[in-house]
Amino acid sequence: MIISGTQLAKELKQDVARRVVEAKEKYGRAPHLVVILVGEDPASQSYVKGKGKDAEEVGFKGTTIRRPADITEEELLAMIAELNADDTVDGVLVQLPLPKHIDEDKVIEAIAKEKDVDGFHPANVASLWQKLPCTLPCTPKGIIKMLDKAGVEIEGKKAVVIGRSNIVGLPVSKLLLDRNATVTMAHSRTKNLAEVTSAADILVVAIGRPRFVTADMVGEGAAVIDVGVNRDPETGKLCGDVDYEACKDKASVITPVPGGVGPMTRACLMENTLECFLRKMEK
Numbered sequence: 001m002i003i004s005g006t007q008l009a010k011e012l013k014q015d016v017a018r019r020v021v022e023a024k025e026k027y028g029r030a031p032h033l034v035v036i037l038v039g040e041d042p043a044s045q046s047y048v049k050g051k052g053k054d055a056e057e058v059g060f061k062g063t064t065i066r067r068p069a070d071i072t073e074e075e076l077l078a079m080i081a082e083l084n085a086d087d088t089v090d091g092v093l094v095q096l097p098l099p100k101h102i103d104e105d106k107v108i109e110a111i112a113k114e115k116d117v118d119g120f121h122p123a124n125v126a127s128l129w130q131k132l133p134c135t136l137p138c139t140p141k142g143i144i145k146m147l148d149k150a151g152v153e154i155e156g157k158k159a160v161v162i163g164r165s166n167i168v169g170l171p172v173s174k175l176l177l178d179r180n181a182t183v184t185m186a187h188s189r190t191k192n193l194a195e196v197t198s199a200a201d202i203l204v205v206a207i208g209r210p211r212f213v214t215a216d217m218v219g220e221g222a223a224v225i226d227v228g229v230n231r232d233p234e235t236g237k238l239c240g241d242v243d244y245e246a247c248k249d250k251a252s253v254i255t256p257v258p259g260g261v262g263p264m265t266r267a268c269l270m271e272n273t274l275e276c277f278l279r280k281m282e283k
């Protein structure tokens, strides 16, 4: 079975849109998401365009601030400080990656944690690891929703996560652990990787290498979640970290690329923005 991220994202966005209508009635305005895009990277431009479209679709006010790649770190931090102080702004997202002369950690830390819709702020990260209320990072949150919607049991299962990034591998491992999976974090230095991954009931792949996971690495009946967004070196088309065609018959459920984790990530961003807005208004 294919888990359609496109379909689940549509459902989640419809749910957010319904809640936005209610919230607007109650609080007199819609949530406002501000996305900052620095530079002209084509992939970033296309993602940011998608976020703008989603924001409009769910009934938010959406603003995209575009700045040239040579903006100084100081200018960017000043802009964020202004948005933090602006009561009509509920969510701030700075599209990553940033140009090399700008310190990403510093920028993320500058965003008010209450407006950190990505869930990247160190205060949100700390809360996640301490099981305190927090804004969850969008991709890990979306992955858990996809497993739940597909009816995949997590409790007591063996989950293997390949990749250990701050934005996907680490937090999704923690969320799976919180759901009582037995979690293995695998990576580029893992010995006998195929042996490790074949034992997984749930295999989450987030390493950023086109079609890295081959059929021999997938156990019979596994749930396979492909977080990759790569360009196929030959065709230039979007492809995942999993060789989908080779693995789909071994997996019980699998997510495609495109149309899998990506759209759910975006839908979760909308949900996070609504939640930041509600938390503020309910105070």
Ligand SMILES: Nc1nc(=O)c2c([nH]1)NC[C@@H]1CN(c3ccc(C(=O)N[C@@H](CCC(=O)O)C(=O)O)cc3)C=[N+]21
Pocket: 046, 047, 050, 093, 094, 095, 096, 097, 118, 138, 229, 238, 257, 258, 259, 260, 261, 262, 263, 264, 265, 266
């Ligand atoms: N501050 C920040 N937050 C992010 O969440 C963030 C970021 N920076 N920088 C880049 C990565 C990447 N990312 C994607 C989200 C959706 C799709 C997505 O929807 N992909 C579609 C296809 C889109 C296409 O055709 O290009 C799909 O998989 O079906 C892809 C990639 C969010 N990121």
